[in-house]
Amino acid sequence: MKWWTRLSFPKKQAWAGRLFILPWFIGFIFIFCKSLIMSFIYSVSKITIGNTGFLTTFVGFKNYIYAFKSDANFTKVLVDTLITMLYQVPLILIFSLIIASILNQKFKGRVVARAIFFLPVIIATGQVISIMRGDIFSQQLFSGERSSSLFTVMGIQSILVNSGLSLTFANSIILLINSIFDVAWKSGIQILLFLAALQTVPRSLYEVSEIEGATAWEAFWKITFPMISPILVLNLVYTIIDNFTDYSNKVMMMASTLAKGMKYEYSATITWIYFLIIVIVLGIVGLTTRKRVFYIDE
Amino acid sequence: MNKGGNNLSISAKITRQLKVNLLNSVNHKINKEKALKSSGAIFWKVFRFSILFGLSFVLIYPLLYSLSVSFRPFEELFDPSVIWIPKHFTLINIKDAFQAMDYPSSFLRTIGLNVVSSFLEVASCALTGYGFARFKFKGKNLLFSMVLFTIIVPSQSTIIPMYVSYRYFDFFGIGKLISLFTGTNMSINLLDTNWTFYIPSMLGVGLRAGLFIYIFRQFFRGLPKELEEAAYIDGCGPFSTFIKVMLPNSFQSMLTVLILSVVWHWNEYYLTSMFFLNKWTISTALTGMTSHLNDTNLNPYAFVCKMQSGSLLAILPILIMYIVLQKYFTESIERTGIVG
Numbered sequence: 001m002k003w004w005t006r007l008s009f010p011k012k013q014a015w016a017g018r019l020f021i022l023p024w025f026i027g028f029i030f031i032f033c034k035s036l037i038m039s040f041i042y043s044v045s046k047i048t049i050g051n052t053g054f055l056t057t058f059v060g061f062k063n064y065i066y067a068f069k070s071d072a073n074f075t076k077v078l079v080d081t082l083i084t085m086l087y088q089v090p091l092i093l094i095f096s097l098i099i100a101s102i103l104n105q106k107f108k109g110r111v112v113a114r115a116i117f118f119l120p121v122i123i124a125t126g127q128v129i130s131i132m133r134g135d136i137f138s139q140q141l142f143s144g145e146r147s148s149s150l151f152t153v154m155g156i157q158s159i160l161v162n163s164g165l166s167l168t169f170a171n172s173i174i175l176l177i178n179s180i181f182d183v184a185w186k187s188g189i190q191i192l193l194f195l196a197a198l199q200t201v202p203r204s205l206y207e208v209s210e211i212e213g214a215t216a217w218e219a220f221w222k223i224t225f226p227m228i229s230p231i232l233v234l235n236l237v238y239t240i241i242d243n244f245t246d247y248s249n250k251v252m253m254m255a256s257t258l259a260k261g262m263k264y265e266y267s268a269t270i271t272w273i274y275f276l277i278i279v280i281v282l283g284i285v286g287l288t289t290r291k292r293v294f295y296i297d298e
Numbered sequence: 299m300n301k302g303g304n305n306l307s308i309s310a311k312i313t314r315q316l317k318v319n320l321l322n323s324v325n326h327k328i329n330k331e332k333a334l335k336s337s338g339a340i341f342w343k344v345f346r347f348s349i350l351f352g353l354s355f356v357l358i359y360p361l362l363y364s365l366s367v368s369f370r371p372f373e374e375l376f377d378p379s380v381i382w383i384p385k386h387f388t389l390i391n392i393k394d395a396f397q398a399m400d401y402p403s404s405f406l407r408t409i410g411l412n413v414v415s416s417f418l419e420v421a422s423c424a425l426t427g428y429g430f431a432r433f434k435f436k437g438k439n440l441l442f443s444m445v446l447f448t449i450i451v452p453s454q455s456t457i458i459p460m461y462v463s464y465r466y467f468d469f470f471g472i473g474k475l476i477s478l479f480t481g482t483n484m485s486i487n488l489l490d491t492n493w494t495f496y497i498p499s500m501l502g503v504g505l506r507a508g509l510f511i512y513i514f515r516q517f518f519r520g521l522p523k524e525l526e527e528a529a530y531i532d533g534c535g536p537f538s539t540f541i542k543v544m545l546p547n548s549f550q551s552m553l554t555v556l557i558l559s560v561v562w563h564w565n566e567y568y569l570t571s572m573f574f575l576n577k578w579t580i581s582t583a584l585t586g587m588t589s590h591l592n593d594t595n596l597n598p599y600a601f602v603c604k605m606q607s608g609s610l611l612a613i614l615p616i617l618i619m620y621i622v623l624q625k626y627f628t629e630s631i632e633r634t635g636i637v638g
Contacts (some may be wrong), residue, residue: 003360010434016435016536021441024426024511027501030470031460032448054462067349099353102346115624116354121558123361123621127567127584130608132360184356245452255454256568264458271347278450 023070043268054264063269072272077250081278085243091179092239093232096187100194101224120188129185130248186242190235197231198224226294233289237282244278299516320429336355350407352510361613368392368607372600392601395608398587400578408579411492415423415499416559420552427514432526442515451507453569461572462471464488494573495563507564510555517551518544553626557619580612 007015041181043063045056067074103114123129128129161170201224209219225232251274355582362382367375368391370384395401430442467475477485488494500502502511525547530541545552567581578586587608591601 012437013433013536017429017438018437020429020433020536020540021426022367023422023500024445024502024507025441027422027498027503028444028448031501032451032456032503033499035456035459035463036451038457038462042458105346106392107346111624113350114353116622119357119361119620122561122616123565123613127565127581128613129360131563131605132364132539132608133301133586181356184353188593192624229386241450245450252452252454256457259458268455268458271452275451275455278452281342282450 006071027095035050039268040272041267043272045265047264063266064273067266067269067273069133074251077254078274081249081251088183089236089239089243091183092187092190093235095183096190096235097194099187099199099230103191104198105280113216117191120185121192123184124188144226186239190239193231193235193238194228198226201227227291232252233285233293236285236289240281240285241278244274244281304523323546324359340478348609359511362608364470364606368604368610371604372597372603375599375602389437391603391607392611394591395492395587395604398604399580399583399608401583403610404578404580405585407577408581411579412560414492415495415504416556418496418499419504419507419559420556422504423499423510424514424545424548425540426502428509428518428544430511431515431518433536433630445508445511447508448503449506450511456530457569457572461489464494479522483533490574490577495569505559505566513551513555517548521547549628557623560619561616577602580615584608584612 004012010202041056042054044058044061046059048055048057090169103117120129123132161167164175205223205227206219209223216220243249247256251270255267255270255274258270259266366382366384369387369389371386371388371390374384374386390543395555426445430438430445465487467488468485495504499507505530521544526539527542533544565581566579567585570579571582571585572580588605596604
C-alpha cells in the first residue's frame with residue numbers, strides 16, 4: 001500500500017476511475033469484442049463442431065459474395081428493410097415530437113394519457129405484441145381479416161382510386177395509414193426523451209417571445225426546435241438503431257432462423273453485412289447533423 | 299362665471315365621454331380578442347382530445363382485443379353479434395394456456411433470472427457510469443465511445459460466439475490455461491443455467507447495458523461536485539464516497555434503470571431462446587406453447603383464443619408492475635437527466 005500513499009491526488013483519481021470501469025472493461029474485451037471478432041471469423045470460415053468448441057477453417061469471403069450475388073431472398077429483404085426504415089424513421093420522430101408537445105401541456109387526464117403512451121415501452125419489446133396484434137394469425141389463417149376490422153383499408157383504397165387518384169398515390173396513402181399503427185407502437189421511448197427535453201426549455205424564453213409578439217408557430221421554430229436539437233439527434237440515432245436491431249426486423253429474423261438451423265457461417269455473414277450498413281448510416285447521420293445542433297452552453 | 303363653468307363642464311363632459319368611448323372600444327377589443335382566444339382554445343382542446351383519444355385507442359386496442367378474446371368460447375370468435383363482450387363467459391382458454399405454458403415454473407424462473415440480473419446490471423452500469431462521469435484518465439473518451447459502440451451492435455452479431463462460449467465455458471481462458479498443464483478438459487456447459495444472463499450483467503455488457511451506462515454517466519455528471527469534495531475532505535476514498543454519498547443521491551435513476559432492465563429482461567425472447575434449450579421463461583413459453591397446442595390438433599379458432607390468453611398471462615405481471623410503479627416510471631425518467 002506504500003506506493004498508493006505516495007501517488008499524487010490526480011493520479012489516485014485516475015486509478016480509481018480505471019478501477020470503477022474495470023468490470024465493464026473485462027466484459028467488453030472478453031465477452032463483447034471476443035464475440036464480435038469470432039463472429040467475423042465464422043463468417044469467413046467453414047465450421048465443424050468439435051469437442052471443445054467450433055473448429056474453423058478459412059474459406060475466404062465466399063459467404064459475402066454468395067449473399068449479394070446468389071441469395072435473391074437476402075438482397076430483397078435487405079432493400080425492403082432499408083426502404084421501410086427510410087420512411088418510418090422520420091414519421092416516428094415527427095409523431096413523437098407532436099405527441100410529446102401535447103403531453104407536455106397541462107390538461108385533465110394527463111397522467112392517464114402519459115401512462116397510455118408509454119405503454120409501448122412495456123409491451124412492444126416483446127413477443128406478446130406481435131401475437132396480440134394478430135400478425136402471425138392474420139398471415140396464416142384469415143389473410144388480413146383482423147386488420148381490416150381495425151382500419152377498413154381496402155375501402156379507403158377504392159374510394160381514393162375512384163376519386164381520380166393514381167393507384168400508386170392511393171397505395172402510398174394506405175401505406176401511411178397502415179404505418180400509423182406501427183409508428184404509434186414504436187414511439188414510446190422517443191416520446192419520453194422528447195418530453196424530458198421539452199421540460200428543460202426555460203419558460204422565460206417563451207414569456208419574452210410572447211411579449212415581443214411572436215406567434216406560437218414562430219416560438220416553436222425559433223426557441224423549442226433549437227433547444228431540443230441535441231435530443232432530436234439522439235432520438236434520430238436511437239430510432240435508427242432500434243429499427244435496425246429490432247427482433248421483428250426481417251433481416252434479423254432471417255439471421256436468427258439461419259442460426260437455429262445450424263447455418264452459423266451464413267447467419268454471421270448476414271449480421272456482419274447488416275452491422276456494416278448500420279455503421280455507414282450512422283456515420284452519415286453523424287456527419288450531417290454535427291454542425292447543425294445547437295448547444296446552449298457553448 | 300356661469301358660462302365659464304358651463305364651458306368647463308362641457309369640456310369635462312366631452313373628455314369624459316371620450317374616455318368612456320376609448321375605454322369601451324378598448325374593452326370591446328379585449329373582449330373580442332378574448333373571445334377569439336377562447337374559441338381557439340376550445341378548438342384546440344377538442345382537437346387535442348380527439349388526437350389523444352384516437353391514438354390511445356390504437357395503443358389499447360390490442361390489449362382490449364386480447365382481453366375480450368381470452369374469455370370467450372372459440373365459436374364466438376367470428377360471431378358478428380359479439381363485438382367486445384362475449385355472450386358466454388369462459389375460463390377454459392386461460393386454463394389451457396396456463397397449463398401449456400407451464401406457467402408456475404416458467405414464471406418463477408423468469409422472476410429469478412430477471413431480478414438477479416437486473417440488480418447486477420444496475421450495479422455494474424452504475425459503477426461504470428460513475429467512473430466515466432467523474433474521473434479523468436488517459437483514453438477515457440475512447441473507452442466511452444466504445445460504450446456507445448456496444449449500443450449499435452445488434453445482439454444477433456454476437457450471439458453465436460456467445461452461445462459457443464457458454465456451451466464450452468472456460469472462465470475466460472483460465473480453464474484452457476489449466477488444461478494445458480493438466481491435460482483435462484476444464485470447460486463446463488452453462489447453457490440452460492441463469493449464468494448465461496448473470497455473467498454479462500455482472501460485467502456491464504448485459505441486455506442494453508450500453509444505454510444504461512450512458513444514462514448513469516449523464517446522471518452523475520449532473521450531480522454537484524461539492525458532494526464529493528466534502529466527502530474527500532472528510533477522508534473518504536473514492537469507493538466509499540461512491541457508496542456513502544453518491545448512491546443515496548441517485549435512488550431515482552437507479553429505480554428507473556432497474557424498472558427498464560426488469561421490463562426488457564422480461565420481454566427478452568431472442569437470447570433466452572438461444573441459451574435456454576430445455577427450459578422455458580415466460581417469453582419462450584409463449585412461443586413454446588404453440589407446438590404444445592399444435593400437438594393436440596386444435597381447431598384454429600380455439601388456437602387463436604388460447605394464444606391470446608397466453609399473451610395476456612405473459613404480460614399480466616409486468617402490466618401490474620407498470621400500473622403500481624407508473625408514477626415512478628413516467629416521472630423519474632424525465633428527471634434522470636438522460637437529457638442533461
